[in-house]
Amino acid sequence: MADMTASTWSNWSGNVRATPQRIARPADEAELGDVIRTAPGPVRIIGSGHSFTPLVASEGTILDLGSFSGLNGHDPALMTATIGAGTPLGQLTQMLHAAGQGLPNMGDIDRQTIGGALGTATHGSGLGLGAYHTQLLKVRLADGRGQIREYDIEKQPEMLQAVGVNLGAFGAMTEVTFQNMPSYRLRRRRRALPLEEVLQNFDSLLRSHRSAEFFIIPFSSHALHLSYDIAEGPVSTHPPEQDEDGLKTLKMLRSTLKRLPWLRRKLIGSALSRVKPEDFVDVWFGAYVSERRTRFNEMEYHLPFEAGAGALKEIITLMERDFPEVYFPIEIRSVMADETWLSPFYRRATCSIAVHHDAAEDPAAFFRAVELIFRKHEGRPHWGKMHSLTARDFATLYPRFKDAMEVRRDLDPDNRFISPYLAKILDV
Ligand SMILES: Cc1cc2nc3c(=O)[nH]c(=O)nc-3n(C[C@H](O)[C@H](O)[C@H](O)COP(=O)(O)OP(=O)(O)OC[C@H]3O[C@@H](n4cnc5c(N)ncnc54)[C@H](O)[C@@H]3O)c2cc1C
Structure with missing residues (x-):
């Protein structure tokens, strides 16, 4: 078993830190069983540390399952x-x-x-x-x-x-x-649209493709609409990724024009209205996946699908009125309903709205204000993204929460996996 004496651990964005006594990497299920039984608690399992909530943090043991791979x-x-x-x-x-x-x-x-x-x-x-x-x-x-x-x-x-x-x-x-x-292969198309058009045709722009999403560009009155459909044709040239350069420009304009919103809007809006549509075919994963190098913190809530457009309008108004420092796009997606008890999509066709904030800047005031809008629309937070909810809130948001907690107690009667954060969000 690879067993590192741990120093400080932190997640991808750097907003969660911990100093576990041990980081254990068991080689097989027998070693895994030993760690769970004997290592200093709480035992928290790590994937690749890309969650923004302190799900992985432990002052006891962080359990790395990298050997269970392939x-x-x-x-x-x-x-x-x-x-x-x-x-x-x-x-x-x-x-x-x-x-x-x-x-x-x-x-x-x-x-x-x-x-x-x-x-x-x-x-x-x-x-x-x-x-x-x-x-x-x-x-x-x-x-x-x-x-x-x-x-x-x-x-x-x-x-x-x-x-x-x-x-x-x-x-x-x-x-x-x-x-x-x-x-399969996917045809991915991206085009800039005036915000008004996005809000007017919100449902159809999300529904009329196998998969679609928007990125609302703050202080620009424009959005990027991305769609993905199964393609029969050959793979074509994948245009270079421009998201990171775009973010740098948005940040620079935010910093220089924070007090001149009209000029910020004019410059970003006119640049976006000249953006050439992108259209290519790639193998499925080549079309879906992006590189995210600029570090950010994120809050994403999953709302009843019908509430999406209204909530989005409120968030844009709030951001443009009170939070000129924001420059990251707002991301809008949809997700099918399912039957999994702790799924935020449990029995609910969903519109997911995500807001992002530069990892080097304090997101608290912006996220607090946006969260009020999400909560008003009965949103359920992404478990891995920032939120302020506790077990009491989840018990009302999730019809099968109690049942899930019973199963959890049966599987972990000694609460080996329960850290102070887990105790706050679950009924233990
Ligand atoms: C740049 C970026 C982009 C993202 N994009 C998206 C996106 O498009 N859609 C989306 O929904 N989310 C997105 N996320 C959030 C991310 O997908 C989730 O937070 C995800 O859980 C992170 O996976 P991870 O492997 O890093 O898990 P971690 O953050 O390390 O762990 C997440 C949870 O899974 C548990 N866990 C991990 N492995 C195991 C295991 N083997 N057994 C039991 N429990 C385990 C951990 O204990 C923890 O509770 C993004 C995050 C970042 C930073």
Whole structure:
């Protein structure tokens, strides 16, 4: 077992830090069981540390499941794949493609692990497409006493619904089986649209493609609309990524024109109205995934789909009135309803709205103000992104919260996976 004497650990954006006594990397399930039983608690499992909430932080043990990685098997007829839960998505995409399979959808980046993506209900966009956990057919995990348990959607459908989104609080997942589809190509189109047009045609712009999303550019009265549709044609040239350069320009204009919003709007708006539409075909993962180098903090809430356009208007008004320092785009996506108990999409077709803030600047006032709007519209926060809710709030937002907590107590009766943060958001 690789066992590092830990110093300070921090997440991707740097807003969560911890000084665990131990960072353990067990080589197999026997060693994993030993760590769970004997290592200093709380035992918190890490994927790749891309969550903004302190889900991974522990002053006891951080458990790295990097050894449980790789494609352990696949069925070409059924399009299923059995995968180590510590596999980073960026490696999984290559392995699945080589096996003739594809994930039906992806989020913005491929740095997360499968375990981490299931931990927080990570999602992409598309009203007919579910988050990663909707692909789950089987899960294998070590419970709070280090015992291996296996659940299969055919034999224990309720257990899959209970542990499909789990915050690393029900056990340490070692292996999962996913329902995939044949590998495919996607046509990705991007164009700039006046904000007015986006707000007027909000539903149809999100619904009329297999998958679509908007990035509202602050102080510009414009948005970028991205759409993704299955393509039969050959792969074409992938234009260079411009998001990082665009962010630098937005930040520079924010800093120089913070007190001249009319000039900021004129400059960004006219630059955007001249942006050439982008249109290319790529293998599925090449079209979905972006590189995110500029560090930020993020809050994302999942709202009933019908509430999306109204909430977005309120957020834009708030931001342009009170928060001239914001320069990161607002991201709007949709997600299909599902049956997983702790899924923010539980029985609800969703419009997801995400706000971002420079990681070097304090997001608290902006996020607090936006959160009031999200809450007014009965939003459920992304488990991995900043929010201020506690177990009491979740008990009202999630109809099966109590049932999920009962299953959790059964799997981890000694609360080995419960840190002070987990105790705040769960009923333990
Ligand atoms: C730049 C960036 C882009 C992002 N884009 C998106 C996006 O497009 N869509 C979206 O929904 N989210 C997005 N996120 C959020 C991110 O997907 C989630 O926070 C995700 O959980 C991070 O995965 P991770 O592997 O880093 O997990 P971590 O953050 O390390 O862990 C997340 C949770 O999973 C648990 N966990 C990890 N592995 C296991 C395991 N094997 N068994 C049990 N529990 C486990 C942890 O204990 C923790 O509770 C983004 C984040 C960043 C920083």
